[in-house]
Amino acid sequence: MCGICGFVSRRDIRLTQLKKMNDTMYHRGPDDSGEEIYEAADGYSVGFAQRRLSILDLSALGHQPMHSENRRVSVVYNGEIYNFRELKEQLADYPFRSNCDTEVILAAYLKWGIDCVKRMNGMFAIALFDRENATVYLARDRIGKKPLYYWRDGENLVFASELKPIMEADGFEKRIRRDVLSRYLYQQYINAPESVFEDVYKLEPGSILSFCISSVPVGGDGCRQWKYWDVGKVYAKQHGNPVKDYWEAKTQLKELLKRATAARMIADVPLGSFLSGGYDSSLITAMAQEASKEPVKTFSIGFHEERYNEAKYAKQVADYLGTSHTELYIDEKQMFDLVESIPKYYDEPFADSSQIPSMLVSALAREKVTVALSGDGGDEFYCGYNIYENVAQAQALDLAGAAVHGICRLPLVRQSHLAEKLPFRVRVIAENRNRETKTQFGASNYVVRAGKMVRGGKNPLPCHYEVESGYGVGKWQVRRMLLDMDTYLPGDILCKVDRASMKYSLETRCPILDRDVMEYSYRIPHSFKFWKGDKKHILKDIAYDYIPRELLNRPKVGFGVPLDQWLRGPLKEQLLDYSERDYLERQGIFDADYVSGMIREYIRTGDGGPATGANYSKLSWSFFIFEQWYRQYCG
DSSP states (O other), X not given: OEEEEEEEESSOOOHHHHHHHHHTTGGGOBSEEEEEEEEOGGGOEEEEEEEEOOOSOOSGGGXXXXXXXXXXXXXXXXXXXXXXXXXXXXXXXXOOOOSSHHHHHHHHHHHHXXXXXXXXXXXXXXXXXXXXXXXXXEEEOSSOOSOOEEEEETTEEEEESSHHHHHTSTTOOOOBOGGGHHHHHHHSSOXXXXXXXXXXXXXXXXXXXXXXXXXXXXTSOSEEEEESOOXXXXXXXXXXXXXXXXXXXXXXHXXXXXXXXXXXXXXXXXXXXXXXXXXXXXXXXXXXXXXOSSOOEEEEEEXXXXXXXXXXXXXXXXXXXXXXXXXXXXXXXXXXXXXXXXXXXXXXXXXXXXXXXXXXXXXXHHTTOSEEEXXXXXXXXXXXXXXXXXXHHHHHTHHHHHHHHHHHTSHHHHHTTHHHHSOHHHXXXXXXXXXXXXXXXXXXXXXHHHHHHBOOOSSOOOSSOOOGGGGOOOOHHHHHHHHHHHTHIIIIIIHHHXXXXXXXXXXEEOGGGOHHHHHHHTTSOHHHHSBTTBTTHHHHHHHTTTSOHHXXXXXXXXXXXXXXXXXXXXXXXXXXXXXXXXXXXXXXXXOHHHHHHHHHHHHHHSSSSTTOOSOOHHHHHHHHHHHHHHHHHTO
């Protein structure tokens, strides 16, 4: 786990500038750093830099930037290639000097070209410079565990694991993209390929970008981008070859998860596991304990409020498995004290409030380990979220909803305002007519208000992702799961965990997001995942092989942050300051009158406006986080 940055540029960028960019990511790699600049064709130079968190081969042989033995290729990279030893056996003719996976990337590229990433099973963001064909490649892992931003400025390219190095790059101007803000306010994160800045993008998961230096002067911009792994396409291919027998599916999935967990336990530093007491983290912890010769170190945080507290269940699981368990009970003040640090480590507006307890459990784990296993991905790949039940119900009621929608559009009925008098659930189903967003239904008030909050801009992105027909899947549950794998999982969940853990220089590894596990999951029939209303059925069944049912079978709780109490209590004055009309007018991003009025009404009543009957803490928190970020980086 590290941070990388660099450039391909005709500007006169000095090593001191590159080092300044690199050092903004000290927290991602406190053990070592390296910065180098290379001359390239046509007046270009290439700069590569890395901050290192040493996990494999702690010696100086793991230093980056790293070069191939013949100096043709240079690389900086963030992540872990879990099958690097198997790849190394296939590359026996290469004169390896180290025991780290970085050198395997160089050897693999020399043998197979940039398509070598298709052979890699891991989490990674790679920048590679091939002097022979004068090309710089950027590549990101399949599901987007590791972040990678890039800034296109005419003939120049700057890339980094975070936005901070790009903000320090020569010539960069912090121009806010207004067209993404309504979606951000609603979704609470900005999904790839968009970012908060103009001309800055996130490389999408499963993608490669090439910048061919020699092609720039002949009329092209030198850039090409393509996907080597696409959620929808891989699902369609794998789903066409289903595993029809349940016990075969369970046995094979269990074996793949065991292999994935064992592979993620390879480290030259202390390793542990997050343990919430839920199915996913408990299963991964159990498999880690089975593969370990000594008690695995496990970590959980607890809340003094009983309705949020899962720590007691985590301790029961830890006691049963025999792990070396550490728990920390936190109070509201400990969570509140982290609010101020959010923009420093989430250097793009990011308003999923579970980032706060995620930072706390990462801090707890880092006291004893450098690597932690997690259960991320179980909900998206095995139908775990409550929304998936709602989606199934909505599909069953869709025809009735269409009928209600048609009736409400009749002139006489419209004049009676019948639609406004319908129960909320009926209204939501009736309004859900966009074929591209069928699984993303919800309170239309939030969408409308998110749009009104932003000052007029060109072609704002819709709050929902209008892409669903592209999956070619009739069952809404499956379609929503695939959508979440493309959006919510990489854009929110994995981003949250990456920034929260790297704040404390902690690497997180996710066995459920192993390449082979993900691809095999697409072969498992949906009925094995959602069986008679039982979410994550096959994954739960595997967990019961390790842990008694009574220790796991309970409602999902999740992390709780009292946003409404904070925003209308200790954060009230700060929120009022952020929404002060004259300030918003000067800033020129939000509709000053609308936002100022909405925030004041929310603070006064908890609602977003007269007769809405809804709590608007979500939109208010998204706005608060944006302004907090803006004042740190742009104010």
